[in-house]
Amino acid sequence: xASEKRVVFKSGWLxxxxxxxxxxxxxxxxxxxxxxxxxxxxxxxxxxxxxVEWVGLENFRNLWxxxxxxxxxxxTAIFSVLVAVLGLALSLMLAIFxxxxxKGAAFYKTLxxxxxxxxxxxxxxxxxxxxxxxxxxxxYALGAAGFEWNHLLNGTHAMTLIVMAAxxxxxxxxxxxxxxxxxxxxxxxIEAAAIDGARPWRRFWTMQxxxxxxxxxxxxxxxxxxxxxxxxxxxxxxxxxxxxxxTSILVYKVYYDGFKAMDLGGSAAQSVVLMVIVVALTVVQFxxxxxxxxxx
Amino acid sequence: MKSVxxxxxxxxxxxxxxxxxxxxxxxQWWHSMTAVxxxxxxxxxxxxxxxxxxxxxxxxxxxxxxxxxxxxxAAFRAxxxxxxxxxxxxxxxTMMASKGAIVxxxxxxKDAGEKFDPxxxxxxxxxxxxxxxxxxxxxxxxxxxxxxxxxxxxxxxxGLDPEKAPATWPEVTLAxxxxxxSGHKCPISLAWQGWTQxxxxxxxxxxxxxxxxxxxxxxxxxxxINSPLHVRHIENLAxxxxxxxxxxxxxxxxxxxxxxxxxxxxxxxxxxxYGNVKKNAKFAYGIxxxxxxxxxxxxxxxxxxxxxxxxxxxxxxxxxYKGIAAFFTYLSSPEVQSASHKRTGYLPITTAAYQLxxxxxxxxxxxxxxxxxxxxxxxxxxxxxxxxLGNYVQIRTIEDEELEQVWGGKKTAKEALDSIVQRGxxxxxxxxxxxxx
Numbered sequence: 001x002a003s004e005k006r007v008v009f010k011s012g013w014l015x016x017x018x019x020x021x022x023x024x025x026x027x028x029x030x031x032x033x034x035x036x037x038x039x040x041x042x043x044x045x046x047x048x049x050x051x052v053e054w055v056g057l058e059n060f061r062n063l064w065x066x067x068x069x070x071x072x073x074x075x076t077a078i079f080s081v082l083v084a085v086l087g088l089a090l091s092l093m094l095a096i097f098x099x100x101x102x103k104g105a106a107f108y109k110t111l112x113x114x115x116x117x118x119x120x121x122x123x124x125x126x127x128x129x130x131x132x133x134x135x136x137x138x139x140y141a142l143g144a145a146g147f148e149w150n151h152l153l154n155g156t157h158a159m160t161l162i163v164m165a166a167x168x169x170x171x172x173x174x175x176x177x178x179x180x181x182x183x184x185x186x187x188x189x190i191e192a193a194a195i196d197g198a199r200p201w202r203r204f205w206t207m208q209x210x211x212x213x214x215x216x217x218x219x220x221x222x223x224x225x226x227x228x229x230x231x232x233x234x235x236x237x238x239x240x241x242x243x244x245x246x247t248s249i250l251v252y253k254v255y256y257d258g259f260k261a262m263d264l265g266g267s268a269a270q271s272v273v274l275m276v277i278v279v280a281l282t283v284v285q286f287x288x289x290x291x292x293x294x295x296x
Numbered sequence: 297m298k299s300v301x302x303x304x305x306x307x308x309x310x311x312x313x314x315x316x317x318x319x320x321x322x323x324q325w326w327h328s329m330t331a332v333x334x335x336x337x338x339x340x341x342x343x344x345x346x347x348x349x350x351x352x353x354x355x356x357x358x359x360x361x362x363x364x365x366x367x368x369x370a371a372f373r374a375x376x377x378x379x380x381x382x383x384x385x386x387x388x389x390t391m392m393a394s395k396g397a398i399v400x401x402x403x404x405x406k407d408a409g410e411k412f413d414p415x416x417x418x419x420x421x422x423x424x425x426x427x428x429x430x431x432x433x434x435x436x437x438x439x440x441x442x443x444x445x446x447x448x449x450x451x452x453x454x455g456l457d458p459e460k461a462p463a464t465w466p467e468v469t470l471a472x473x474x475x476x477x478s479g480h481k482c483p484i485s486l487a488w489q490g491w492t493q494x495x496x497x498x499x500x501x502x503x504x505x506x507x508x509x510x511x512x513x514x515x516x517x518x519x520x521i522n523s524p525l526h527v528r529h530i531e532n533l534a535x536x537x538x539x540x541x542x543x544x545x546x547x548x549x550x551x552x553x554x555x556x557x558x559x560x561x562x563x564x565x566x567x568x569x570y571g572n573v574k575k576n577a578k579f580a581y582g583i584x585x586x587x588x589x590x591x592x593x594x595x596x597x598x599x600x601x602x603x604x605x606x607x608x609x610x611x612x613x614x615x616x617y618k619g620i621a622a623f624f625t626y627l628s629s630p631e632v633q634s635a636s637h638k639r640t641g642y643l644p645i646t647t648a649a650y651q652l653x654x655x656x657x658x659x660x661x662x663x664x665x666x667x668x669x670x671x672x673x674x675x676x677x678x679x680x681x682x683x684x685l686g687n688y689v690q691i692r693t694i695e696d697e698e699l700e701q702v703w704g705g706k707k708t709a710k711e712a713l714d715s716i717v718q719r720g721x722x723x724x725x726x727x728x729x730x731x732x733x
């Protein structure tokens with residue numbers, strides 16, 4: 001260890017100067033808005049901001065006193081877990097198949113990456129069209145098969161619809177990372193296992209999956225954040241949070257209260273709550289889940 | 297001192313050069329009208345600009361009603377709001393409460409010395425946009441109300457009289473049952489369910505939607521829509537939903553497509569739907585007044601206003617306000633209003649415009665177009681003048697959420713209406729608190 005070469009900056013200001021651009025970007029685009037949200041969560045004002053009043057924690061108290069807000073934590077948990085688990089499982093499966101394909105691999109891969117280029121709102125509308133009760137292709141086919149699809153009044157159907165749209169939208173991203181991960185596993189390892197008599201299934205569970213764990217962990221964090229923050233457009237386009245509040249996830253309410261109802265104080269308070277949850281989740285993931293991750 | 301006088305001199309010079317020939321004052325007008333109605337707005341501006349040279353109205357489409365309002369809020373905070381902003385009726389209370397951001401239309405007209413008579417307007421329209429002190433706050437522009445549409449071909453096929461629309465809810469139920477028996481999958485659906493089945497329903501039956509004259513009388517209004525008549529109506533609709541007579545097709549105006557396609561035979565929605573039906577429906581259709589309960593005292597009264605009005609934003613130059621006033625005077629003329637009414641299906645908002653339209657024989661040539669007008673030009677009561685509540689956008693959503701649970705069989709009518717009242721009142725209390733001054 002002693003022979004390790006260490007590079008040390010002699011000047012006191014140079015490292016700071018080199019860090020400055022990045023620090024400025026983070027400050028302007030992350031800390032500044034976050035601080036704004038924090039400030040606004042303590043205020044109430046009319047829509048145009050002509051009269052601003054400091055109300056302390058009242059916006060937060062209003063949230064705790066709203067049973068529908070508390071209920072949407074459960075909705076969000078169900079939605080996020082479904083999106084993350086299904087999204088990861090399906091894309092891992094696709095990546096494994098794509099990894100084994102020899103002919104026309106580029107073609108399959110390109111097709112699988114396409115959905116990522118679709119905007120969330122468009123994804124929501126696409127799925128909505130397919131499942132529109134009475135009119136959509138899929139709901140029509142389901143009806144013909146004796147299954148009555150109606151996400152307008154059935155909460156489970158509505159949840160299924162937005163989970164499908166959200167998963168579909170994110171599959172490409174996960175797929176890319178899984179595929180890259182799979183391809184970076186040395187072929188010789190797999191071949192050695194095969195010679196030792198391990199069948200594909202066993203090779204997957206005992207070798208590929210553990211070796212993929214850094215990728216899986218990274219994607220888990222990304223997918224949870226995606227489900228929490230980036231899905232409001234899908235909800236807005238497909239269900240508007242309905243029926244009732246059955247698909248009203250936390251971030252959709254933030255968007256709705258802030259941009260549609262123009263209750264900036266209430267919306268800011270919800271963003272702060274959301275921020276705290278995601279920070280907490282990320283900490284948990286890094287402290288506990290990451291211990292099981294094998295970085296080699 | 298020298299620099300001051302120099303600057304002054306320079307300013308006078310520029311003013312002297314700039315003013316005479318090209319001093320056309322530009323007035324920005326943000327609106328939310330698309331397609332046919334967007335062309336209408338552009339034509340209004342073009343015509344006004346051609347009539348005089350002093351002012352130039354520049355209409356800009358800024359997205360749907362809620363989008364353009366959000367855009368205006370952002371622009372106002374950044375110091376470059378438009379001069380005129382079109383705001384939908386549910387945003388009215390919010391605009392009224394934002395005193396620093398707007399200038400009352402009454403004041404704009406008075407300061408500019410334009411003749412402006414609020415009593416020329418249909419009272420249900422003018423009353424809605426007028427403050428407690430009698431000052432008109434915004435300029436009524438495109439107003440609509442709720443009416444009943446039905447598919448005459450479907451009525452004929454079901455053995456119903458296509459020339460006689462069901463006038464009462466019991467008759468609607470009977471017609472729906474016949475339609476269903478004749479194989480119709482969706483006898484009736486309801487667009488804008490909160491607006492048509494709770495708000496307009498209340499005014500139409502002369503029952504309170506909220507206290508304080510439905511909110512027109514002050515910010516301390518509270519909701520009252522869990523009355524026996526409301527419960528009875530929602531229960532009735534829930535039963536129809538259970539029997540497949542009423543089919544839920546979604547929030548806002550989403551259900552309208554199922555009327556145009558012929559899937560649903562009857563529908564309650566905005567009178568502004570007329571243009572779309574006229575252009576796209578491949579069947580004979582009829583327009584009729586909203587159904588009512590014949591045993592409810594005072595029904596039918598009048599229905600409530602929808603649509604939007606024009607708000608004047610604060611912080612502009614006196615010259616610009618003069619231009620706005622001149623433009624509003626132009627828009628108020630009976631000729632312009634009557635032409636707009638015929639073109640768009642929106643209500644004629646002055647009595648003179650209505651009379652002019654009637655004289656032209658338009659209603660005779662286009663049967664059904666006078667239904668909305670007749671529902672609106674009646675003498676209003678304290679319970680029917682209109683509904684103006686704070687946080688109304690959210691209250692509409694609450695109405696949607698709770699009604700969906702009734703149609704889905706998860707809540708009884710009473711439970712859902714109680715819940716709307718309770719959740720709505722919390723929002724009203726919050727709005728009152730945030731806007732006290």
